[in-house]
Amino acid sequence: MKKILVTTDFSDHSKAGLQFAAQLASQNKYALTFINVHHLQTPSAWDSVRMDQYQQEQKKQIMAQLVPFVEKIYEDLNIQPVDIECVVEISILPNACIIEYAEKHHYDYICISTRGAGIMKRILGTITANVINHSKVPVLVVPYDCQIFEIKSILYASDLDDYKNELGKVVSFAKPLNADLELLHFISNPVAAEHWSTLETQIKKITDYPVNIYIVEKKQNYNLVEAIELQLKKMPFSPSLLVMFTGKTKNWFERTFYSGNSVEYAFQTQVPLLIFNKL
Numbered sequence: 291m292k293k294i295l296v297t298t299d300f301s302d303h304s305k306a307g308l309q310f311a312a313q314l315a316s317q318n319k320y321a322l323t324f325i326n327v328h329h330l331q332t333p334s335a336w337d338s339v340r341m342d343q344y345q346q347e348q349k350k351q352i353m354a355q356l357v358p359f360v361e362k363i364y365e366d367l368n369i370q371p372v373d374i375e376c377v378v379e380i381s382i383l384p385n386a387c388i389i390e391y392a393e394k395h396h397y398d399y400i401c402i403s404t405r406g407a408g409i410m411k412r413i414l415g416t417i418t419a420n421v422i423n424h425s426k427v428p429v430l431v432v433p434y435d436c437q438i439f440e441i442k443s444i445l446y447a448s449d450l451d452d453y454k455n456e457l458g459k460v461v462s463f464a465k466p467l468n469a470d471l472e473l474l475h476f477i478s479n480p481v482a483a484e485h486w487s488t489l490e491t492q493i494k495k496i497t498d499y500p501v502n503i504y505i506v507e508k509k510q511n512y513n514l515v516e517a518i519e520l521q522l523k524k525m526p527f528s529p530s531l532l533v534m535f536t537g538k539t540k541n542w543f544e545r546t547f548y549s550g551n552s553v554e555y556a557f558q559t560q561v562p563l564l565i566f567n568k569l
Contacts, residue, residue: 291319291321292399294322295401297326297327297388298356308363311401312364319373323374323375327379328378330345389421389424389427392425392427397427398427400428429563431563432562436560441530442470443529444531445561447475447514449476452535453473453493457496458497474506477507506521535567536565
């Protein structure tokens with residue numbers, strides 16, 4: 291059974307991530323672990339024994355808050371919890387703790403909420419951005435104000451550089467959900483009909499799962515996110531999830547979401563993201 295590590299800080303903004311994970315697990319067999327990473331401030335004069343006692347006391351108190359917080363999420367969704375657990379970790383570096391915990395315990399995905407729309411200068415350097423940039427485990431990013439529904443369609447935005455390997459990962463996620471799968475690729479010049487046909491033939495050789503292909507000309511003054519948002523408005527469907535594979539540089543998050551010459555750019559989409567990092 292695949293496992294998802296779901297983060298929360300008990301804020302209203304974090305609820306969307308928990309709701310999305312619960313909905314996802316109700317459609318497929320995922321084991322969910324809800325984790326809260328807490329930073330404790332303790333007197334430097336304490337010895338290790340006193341420090342450990344205090345940490346254990348705090349963990350119990352936080353766990354007493356975490357369990358009913360998760361239970362309320364399921365109650366509101368009218369979903370019966372199955373294969374779930376709650377974990378409390380103490381760390382001064384929440385993002386590093388989340389990544390290390392996910393890798394050590396072999397989680398398949400990390401699910402984390404983001405405050406969504408906002409100036410990128412405020413987003414860069416946050417826990418969400420750091421987890422996206424440095425996690426080897428794929429990350430589900432859920433905007434805090436998105437509406438949680440059954441996952442019926444998945445949009446895979448691809449540069450086609452490594453789609454033969456990437457598509458298998460996307461299909462393995464979409465197939466158990468019986469979700470429609472769409473592939474979106476941007477080009478700078480109009481595409482020839484024969485090129486489109488060749489791509490469709492190659493994809494059919496890779497997988498027998500149906501994939502609808504959209505090859506779209508992108509305006510040069512648009513960055514990737516702007517182009518995706520514009521295309522979403524034109525498509526005859528509203529995807530439940532957007533899948534992207536990051537670049538190989540550590541600054542992919544900034545490079546992708548930060549508009550080239552713009553001082554400020556807001557990421558406005560309401561669609562949850564599944565991000566695979568090519569670290």
